[in-house]
Amino acid sequence: MRIAVTGSIATDHLMTFPGRFAELLVADQLQTVSLSFLVDALEIRRGGVAPNICFGMGVLGLRPVLVGAAGADFAEYRSWLDRHGVDTASVRISEVLHTARFVCTTDADHNQIASFYAGAMSEARQIELQPVADRVGGLDLVLIGADDPEAMVRHTDECRTRGIPFAADPSQQLARMDGEDIRLLIEGADYLFTNEYEAALTESKTGWSAEEILAKVGTRVTTLGAQGVRIDRVGEQPILVGTPEEEAKADPTGVGDAFRAGFLSGLSWQLPLERAAQVGCMLATLVIETVGPQEYELRRGHFMERFAKAYGPEAAAEVRGHLGG
Template sequence: MKEIVITGSVAYDYLMRFPGSFREQLILDKLDRISLSFLVDDMARHWGGAGANIAYNMGLLGMRPRLMATVGRDFSEYRLWLESVGVDTRAVVVIDHVFTASFFANTDNENNQIASFYGGAMAYARHYSLANTLDVQPDYVVISPNDPQAMAQLVEECIERGIPYMYDPSQQLPRLDGETLRRGVQHAHALTVNEYEWNLLSRKTGMNQDEVLGCVKVLARTLGKNGAEIFADGQHYAIPIFPTDTITDPTGVGDAFRAGLLCGMYHGWDWDITGRVGALCAAYAIERTGTQTHRYTPAEFVARYRQVFDDRGALQALLLPR
């Protein structure tokens, strides 16, 4: 597995904080004519998007994933950021007349939130295939949340070209119909979901765990505070959480965990080690606000891992020159 391509969304997250209460600004008998503006105390812009998050975390681990996505004319600074950790952005297509997908969230002092999502350039992903975007045949593809039609098309292209893929529908589960999801699962090499997503996927596809395991080689399911579990090679691996001093923001934790899985798969590590690598990746993410604000070197990662878990020497591979 040399050439790993990550497909998925690239987005900016604009997070604002209103020092009052939204509720107190609403006039109950005028809800049919709302016209409000909130002066916020602070705003932070974070880099995000599922595809970019996965690629970023893989880069921190010393890998060089290739990111395939559609972005807007405001991507130049983001590109430099991703490339600074080793992400290959040559397959990122810039759509000049739109902006990169953006999430705008305003949160009040009661933790109520008013948010909007602008799809922007993400909607153009359906117009690009692996064949017309890449100059090589990938060894492995990750299909993470993106334009729903693009995700379905990538499944079909991977099937047709015999490319193994990790299916990660997560945030787009509500938008993908049961038949599309079922086809994505049936031909996937690996399926990654959290506990809630698993229940939704099972309901929409009508597939139980045994049916899914009859299709995929790997099922990785995150369980929040209970860690994660991996089904692979006919075995069940219970993966504990990695202990953290602080829990700041769970956003992007799943993407970080997936990056750890991909790193372990790339190096051919045992699944118990691979899962724990994912757990440590998730720990780094949950300790910071923003999905790409954490940073570490491979040496720092290995040292922290060995404070808690025994890697049986496997992680020495992360310390070798790229």
Template sequence: MRVFVTGSIAYDYIMVFPGKFQDHILADKVHVLSVSFLVDSLTRRRGGTGANIAYNLALLGEKPILVGTVGEDFEDYRGRLKEKGVDDGGVRVIKDEHTASCFVNTDLADNQIIAFYPGAMSKASTISPKDLGATKDDLVVIAPNDPAAMGRYAAECTVAGVPYLYDPSMQLPRMDKSELQEGCKGAKILAGNDYEFGMMAEKLGISEEELRKSVPITVMTLGEKGALITVEGKEYQIPSAKPNKVADPTGAGDAFRGGFVAGMARKLPWEVVGRMASLTAVYAIEHPGPQEHAYSLDDFIARYRTNFGSSDQLEALKTGASA
């Protein structure tokens, strides 16, 4: 089974303001707001939902095919992904454009002011897994991206019978009921956190329980409480893994999805798939940035056993075979 990963590919520009935004915003002047914050640091990190998921899949021995559009400033990023084992055959460079960029300014109270420039991502609908030969034997991951691209991928997969994981998450606020219904209609897997499942259920006019049973497989992350996987109505409670430290939660959800898909691709038991996903998320939490962590498969298996006990099926990760 090949895994095609679609979603945003972006640079994250992280800034830290050594104070609190609220101390510099006048409540009676917000209608003419004009403020400037001198920051202490600026860090550029590799990110984007699609790229993050592909990166984590590669760490677990998969060869994911990343699908998306980038700018002419992508080459260094491309080299890093290829080095880890990501297939960049589905990444298209848009001439005279920049790779999507997220500018995050954080104050000492962890408040954030964010600006997102889509750049080349706005052309994501010009390439799709269908163009690259995705079949019924493959899996397509549809992660947050340009809305037109997400709609195209879901429609094409539904018509062709290609299984796909649907993860609207960050695009949910702008989706209406019909768009969400179309995205879920042909999905094999629906993913999101507990807040997002609540939002989806409200938009669709059904209960969360009905939503979890409306798609063959749903996976709902619950933060420190772990996750809930529902397969054809049967529920699997997944415990969380223990982080050695908490540096930055950014990218943890994408890492979870990478671990989930990697375990599912090996046809591991659902309890093992969920635990793999929880552990994969922890690695991201322990590092500042969604792609700053790395590990060997031996290290991953040893840490899995420390958290969850022995699992002979995990040897499938090293052999590349299904359990």
């Protein structure tokens, strides 16, 4: 199964604040916020939703196709992704702009305050998907992740026009986009990914009810944080999957991307939806135990031992042959 992942390509600057944001925000002074946080640590990591997802799929043994725009400073990052099984030949390199940058501070309660510089990401709107499909011999699924909004709309429109199955994953861009564009992004998608807040925001902005949205997509996948994930399909009972026990909680950045990587890998292996979601939740657990979205190590024996503990030996037997090791 050939899967392309479109979305932002960025470097992450991750900082840790030892206090709590809530203790520093004065409710009746929010219109004039001026705060500076003294942080304990700074980690500079590779990031962006599309490479995060592709990296996870790569370490699970697949070869996803990364589609996005980066700057001339992407060379080292490209080498890293190539070594971890990602096809980076379809990344557009800007001649004038730097790779996008995500700057995020996480407090003691794992709340986050972040900003995002788009940079070369703005050129993603110039990428055509058909040449990508021609290069790799066709595409079975395109995940359209958070990116330049015009690029997201263009990729969605091209998938519908050319009959390429696609997954809508607007995530952070939901706050910026209006209802009309969001409707364009999700209608006809084979899969719609959101978290609980994004699900409510999607309904609010589009004016569609949960039932109406479900009727317009094949499968609705809603992540529930520590509670796991819910999968909805028209006329079927929801599938609920819990999360494995964490060994530690280091940093939530990239957890949602890791879930998508595992879920898409499960689809590629032609596993049932429940099993695909379990793979996603297990991979997401590895990420939350590590600082940085691509710094975790997948040791297959350890992965399967924890997977079996969380979901049972029968589930583990279905996955083990695909994961190898």
